[in-house]
Amino acid sequence: MLPYKTLIQIDRNSSVNIYIQVCNNFVSLITNGTLQPSDVLPSSRVLADLIGINRNTVKLAYEELISQGWAESVERKGVFVLSKLPVISKAKIPEPNKSHNQQESFIWTNHFSNSIPSTNFQKTGLRIDDGFPDVRLAPVDQLMREYRSLSRKFYGKNFLKYGSSKGSEHLRISISNYLSNTRGLVASPDNILISKGSQMGIYLTAQLLLTIGDTVAVGVSNYGYADDTFKHSGAKLIRIPVDENGMDIDYLENILRKQIIKALYIIPHHHFPTTVTLSMERRLKLLNLAREYRFAIIEDDYDFDFHYENKPYLPLASIDHNHNVIYIGSISKTFAPALRIGFMSGPPAFINAAASLRELIDKQGDTLLEDAFSVLFNNGEMERHFRKSLKIYKHRRNLFCDILETDFKNDIEFEIPEGGLAVWGTFDKKTDLIKMSQNALKNGLHIDNGLFYKNESFDKNAMRIGFASIDENEIIKAFEILKKSL
Amino acid sequence: MLPYKTLIQIDRNSSVNIYIQVCNNFVSLITNGTLQPSDVLPSSRVLADLIGINRNTVKLAYEELISQGWAESVERKGVFVLSKLPVISKAKIPEPNKSHNQQESFIWTNHFSNSIPSTNFQKTGLRIDDGFPDVRLAPVDQLMREYRSLSRKFYGKNFLKYGSSKGSEHLRISISNYLSNTRGLVASPDNILISKGSQMGIYLTAQLLLTIGDTVAVGVSNYGYADDTFKHSGAKLIRIPVDENGMDIDYLENILRKQIIKALYIIPHHHFPTTVTLSMERRLKLLNLAREYRFAIIEDDYDFDFHYENKPYLPLASIDHNHNVIYIGSISKTFAPALRIGFMSGPPAFINAAASLRELIDKQGDTLLEDAFSVLFNNGEMERHFRKSLKIYKHRRNLFCDILETDFKNDIEFEIPEGGLAVWGTFDKKTDLIKMSQNALKNGLHIDNGLFYKNESFDKNAMRIGFASIDENEIIKAFEILKKSL
Numbered sequence: 001m002l003p004y005k006t007l008i009q010i011d012r013n014s015s016v017n018i019y020i021q022v023c024n025n026f027v028s029l030i031t032n033g034t035l036q037p038s039d040v041l042p043s044s045r046v047l048a049d050l051i052g053i054n055r056n057t058v059k060l061a062y063e064e065l066i067s068q069g070w071a072e073s074v075e076r077k078g079v080f081v082l083s084k085l086p087v088i089s090k091a092k093i094p095e096p097n098k099s100h101n102q103q104e105s106f107i108w109t110n111h112f113s114n115s116i117p118s119t120n121f122q123k124t125g126l127r128i129d130d131g132f133p134d135v136r137l138a139p140v141d142q143l144m145r146e147y148r149s150l151s152r153k154f155y156g157k158n159f160l161k162y163g164s165s166k167g168s169e170h171l172r173i174s175i176s177n178y179l180s181n182t183r184g185l186v187a188s189p190d191n192i193l194i195s196k197g198s199q200m201g202i203y204l205t206a207q208l209l210l211t212i213g214d215t216v217a218v219g220v221s222n223y224g225y226a227d228d229t230f231k232h233s234g235a236k237l238i239r240i241p242v243d244e245n246g247m248d249i250d251y252l253e254n255i256l257r258k259q260i261i262k263a264l265y266i267i268p269h270h271h272f273p274t275t276v277t278l279s280m281e282r283r284l285k286l287l288n289l290a291r292e293y294r295f296a297i298i299e300d301d302y303d304f305d306f307h308y309e310n311k312p313y314l315p316l317a318s319i320d321h322n323h324n325v326i327y328i329g330s331i332s333k334t335f336a337p338a339l340r341i342g343f344m345s346g347p348p349a350f351i352n353a354a355a356s357l358r359e360l361i362d363k364q365g366d367t368l369l370e371d372a373f374s375v376l377f378n379n380g381e382m383e384r385h386f387r388k389s390l391k392i393y394k395h396r397r398n399l400f401c402d403i404l405e406t407d408f409k410n411d412i413e414f415e416i417p418e419g420g421l422a423v424w425g426t427f428d429k430k431t432d433l434i435k436m437s438q439n440a441l442k443n444g445l446h447i448d449n450g451l452f453y454k455n456e457s458f459d460k461n462a463m464r465i466g467f468a469s470i471d472e473n474e475i476i477k478a479f480e481i482l483k484k485s486l
Numbered sequence: 487m488l489p490y491k492t493l494i495q496i497d498r499n500s501s502v503n504i505y506i507q508v509c510n511n512f513v514s515l516i517t518n519g520t521l522q523p524s525d526v527l528p529s530s531r532v533l534a535d536l537i538g539i540n541r542n543t544v545k546l547a548y549e550e551l552i553s554q555g556w557a558e559s560v561e562r563k564g565v566f567v568l569s570k571l572p573v574i575s576k577a578k579i580p581e582p583n584k585s586h587n588q589q590e591s592f593i594w595t596n597h598f599s600n601s602i603p604s605t606n607f608q609k610t611g612l613r614i615d616d617g618f619p620d621v622r623l624a625p626v627d628q629l630m631r632e633y634r635s636l637s638r639k640f641y642g643k644n645f646l647k648y649g650s651s652k653g654s655e656h657l658r659i660s661i662s663n664y665l666s667n668t669r670g671l672v673a674s675p676d677n678i679l680i681s682k683g684s685q686m687g688i689y690l691t692a693q694l695l696l697t698i699g700d701t702v703a704v705g706v707s708n709y710g711y712a713d714d715t716f717k718h719s720g721a722k723l724i725r726i727p728v729d730e731n732g733m734d735i736d737y738l739e740n741i742l743r744k745q746i747i748k749a750l751y752i753i754p755h756h757h758f759p760t761t762v763t764l765s766m767e768r769r770l771k772l773l774n775l776a777r778e779y780r781f782a783i784i785e786d787d788y789d790f791d792f793h794y795e796n797k798p799y800l801p802l803a804s805i806d807h808n809h810n811v812i813y814i815g816s817i818s819k820t821f822a823p824a825l826r827i828g829f830m831s832g833p834p835a836f837i838n839a840a841a842s843l844r845e846l847i848d849k850q851g852d853t854l855l856e857d858a859f860s861v862l863f864n865n866g867e868m869e870r871h872f873r874k875s876l877k878i879y880k881h882r883r884n885l886f887c888d889i890l891e892t893d894f895k896n897d898i899e900f901e902i903p904e905g906g907l908a909v910w911g912t913f914d915k916k917t918d919l920i921k922m923s924q925n926a927l928k929n930g931l932h933i934d935n936g937l938f939y940k941n942e943s944f945d946k947n948a949m950r951i952g953f954a955s956i957d958e959n960e961i962i963k964a965f966e967i968l969k970k971s972l
Contacts, residue, residue: 011667014667014668016667016668024669024670024800024804025670027670027800027805028670028800028804028805031770031805031807032807068766068799069765069766069767070766102677102809102833102834103809103833103835104782104809104810104832104833104835104836105777105780105808105809105810106695106749106776106780106781106782106810107748107780107781108694108695108748108782108836109697110693110694110695110697110839111694111835111839112693112694112839112840112842112843113838113839113842114842114843114845114846132647132648135647140637141634141637144630144633144634144637147630147633147634148630148633148634151626151627151630160621160624160626160822160823160824160825161618161621161822161823161824162618162823162824163824181497181500181502182500182502183510184510184511184513184514191588195848196682196847196848196849197848197849199845199846199847199848199849200847200848202846203846203847203848207596207598208594208596208597208598209592209594209596211595211596225845225846225849228846229846232843232846262593262594263592279555280554280555280556281555284517290592291591294591294592294593295592295593296590296592296594313554314510314513314514318510318514319513319514319517321517321518322591323588323589323590323591324590324591324592336647337647337648337849338647338648338649338850338852338853338854339852339854340848340849340850340851340852346590347588347589347590348588349589349590349597350590350594352599353596353597353598353599354598356598356599356600357598357600357718359600359685359711360600360685360688360689360711360714360715360718361682361685361686361689361847362681362682362683362685362686362689362826362848363682363683363685363711363823363826364824364826365826366824366825366826366852366855367824368824368825369852369855
């Protein structure tokens with residue numbers, strides 16, 4: 001007889017009836033080949049003794065097995081595994097922590113893997129990041145208060161049912177007002193889709209604009225996730241040089257005379273990664289080119305709210321009168337990356353198509369969270385948060401750049417960024433960034449190694465060094481470690 | 487002179503400095519063509535009087551305009567719009583509520599639109615739905631308590647930073663235990679990706695398994711969003727008949743002998759929409775076919791937790807030993823649809839690819855919400871919720887079916903469903919479901935019209951009628967209205 005005492009595992013705290021658990025255990029033994037067709041099962045009395053349960057429970061389990069078509073009862077002989085079961089191959093059940101041995105046997109072609117080296121930002125410790133906000137500043141308590149209060153407010157909890165894939169109507173109205181007040185962008189709530197961070201805006205836009213063989217223009221240096229997203233849509237990238245005034249629009253014009261470009265992706269405020277701002281002259285020229293050559297401009301403006309020099313250039317979307325701009329923004333980036341809220345704004349037909357596609361991806365966002373953010377926009381909490389953060393970040397930027405200027409004069413070249421949350425630092429040729437990153441980690445500082453910014457046409461010994469997510473003491477300490485690690 | 491008093495709009499409550507607002511207003515006037523190159527701007531004194539602000543503020547605004555490259559100052563003559571501005575076409579700024587007139591001028595090919603008729607479930611009122619949970623039963627307060635407590639617990643709020651695109655590690659561990667305890671599914675946290683509802687699981691799986699020209703097998707009747715998701719991946723659908731024992735696996739076998747099928751999508755428990763359950767014999771045969779023909783089985787088991795007859799057949803994933811099953815489940819469906827949490831489990835290489843792709847879609851989920859759900863799983867709250875709901879839903883199902891049996895004998899044919907949250911009702915030929923739906927609405931009852939279930943090969947005068955989201959009084963009232971509306 002098989003060692004049923006160890007083979008049959010009962011969990012008395014489970015909500016599943018014990019006889020069902022016994023039945024399920026037998027099904028596993030049958031399907032994994034431990035029990036073969038026509039094998040006899042132990043008598044109910046024997047099994048009950050072995051595993052310490054009531055005999056009637058075993059009987060119920062056997063009845064269940066029989067009714068599910070796994071076993072048959074032969075009078076006066078006992079219960080047997082069905083003889084005419086389909087042939088089942090013998091295989092071991094993998095143990096929970098040995099899952100890496102599970103090799104799928106189906107054939108699939110899209111062994112997708114993006115090109116971005118992964119970093120675990122959840123690891124604790126001192127970190128110079130890529131330009132993240134300081135989540136300690138976010139008014140999480142206020143958000144939670146609204147979240148909780150909303151959940152109690154409505155009898156029937158309609159907002160917990162399915163909603164629109166464009167997002168909460170309340171938040172769309174709030175964002176519409178916010179865009180108009182802060183950047184002169186006229187967008188009605190119908191023009192707005194609430195996404196999961198700006199990444200979803202890029203993804204939806206890419207899926208709608210680009211198909212296999214299309215060309216999309218991006219910076220020579222660019223946000224790697226955007227590059228990967230466009231490639232995933234089947235598009236080819238054409239890279240446009242970026243100088244201290246942003247993307248070289250004359251260069252783009254020469255390209256446009258020769259070939260069709262379906263879309264251009266640009267971060268006019270604080271180009272990623274080099275933080276340069278697109279000049280107003282180039283903005284106007286770009287808009288004219290878009291009109292003439294009928295391509296879409298994907299304007300990623302996730303960083304708009306962080307300006308230190310009181311020069312908030314209007315977004316392209318605010319001065320475009322031909323509806324060629326898809327405008328993408330983020331609340332995650334200004335609040336907390338793990339709370340995934342962003343938005344996109346564009347011509348209504350395009351936003352409707354994006355909403356339709358979004359239904360296939362995740363149906364809709366988290367209405368409760370969206371409504372809670374709407375309250376924070378409407379009661380001024382978000383604006384207070386922006387003002388407060390801006391002041392703190394400006395202070396940190398200044399300290400950060402002072403130290404860079406004083407202590408790293410020969411190691412790191414940089415320009416003071418007008419906005420955004422990071423400095424683009426070009427390191428001395430002799431500095432091996434990978435080694436530097438490893439050394440720093442040994443000394444207790446997480447800092448990336450610059451690989452994230454490289455692509456097939458961009459290979460500088462440089463990286464973004466974020467100043468916003470660490471306070472002044474942390475900045476001083478981080479730089480002490482960095483100095484030792486160079 | 488232009489009517490600056492109305493053209494220049496100042497918002498004194500905005501966080502944007504007034505001089506920046508004035509500057510931005512002028513930029514709009516220049517870019518929309520109201521002000522032309524070389525036009526003179528009003529003197530600072532005149533404008534200050536007109537719009538009621540300090541003269542120095544106007545001066546600052548003009549300086550800003552000049553420094554941004556929009557205007558130039560000519561000594562003793564005043565400030566002029568730059569003469570060498572690129573030509574800008576004149577266009578009206580659309581008013582906020584007239585956005586439907588905004589026609590994009592870029593060319594895009596994927597004018598995506600899914601085939602699903604949209605329903606606004608946020609509308610209040612009595613509703614017989616498609617089989618949704620009663621969100622009034624969800625322990626939202628407990629969830630909020632955990633949500634809030636987690637947000638206060640950790641200094642530094644690491645969980646608010648970027649995390650893994652596989653989802654919160656805590657929730658992956660909880661789901662791993664839950665799958666093992668409730669359905670004998672052995673999946674380590676590495677095998678699990680926390681998605682946004684089951685829809686994201688279907689989307690990711692489709693994107694990885696299917697490419698243009700591939701074939702996917704689905705039921706003759708099927709969940710429309712799944713059909714659309716597969717088509718969006720470029721796949722062709724092949725439809726397999728479904729009878730009272732679920733999908734016809736012999737029919738599938740005949741197809742497999744003739745052509746390559748990359749994947750099969752199935753809802754073995756409570757097939758959508760007809761609620762039939764796949765027999766155990768067919769389950770085993772299907773698994774053998776998957777092994778032999780090396781196709782993937784996409785097992786959508788969003789409904790597993792709702793069984794009334796104590797016959798929880800094990801999922802295909804629990805009895806598959808060849809790693810051919812991608813298992814997709816939902817917490818949204820058992821808790822509240824607007825809280826988007828689901829999971830998928832599969833071979834590690836596949837889950838890693840899905841996580842990689844997911845980074846391009848929305849980077850990651852809401853870590854805070856995921857961690858809060860993890861606490862509810864670990865402290866038994868979810869299990870209490872399942873047990874409680876199950877008992878209530880069973881009661882509602884019985885009442886619902888009793889009334890159908892008694893009062894609608896000649897109007898609606900149905901089988902009592904063993905599980906799930908809806909009855910599949912076939913209406914009398916003479917009943918026009920569209921008219922019925924319209925009549926019901928006039929009498930105060932929202933009920934769909936059956937179009938959602940139709941496809942090119944399935945056209946029954948039938949629809950799902952959900953019994954779970956309304957209580958007993960509501961059921962009685964809804965049926966009174968329905969009777970009048972037939």
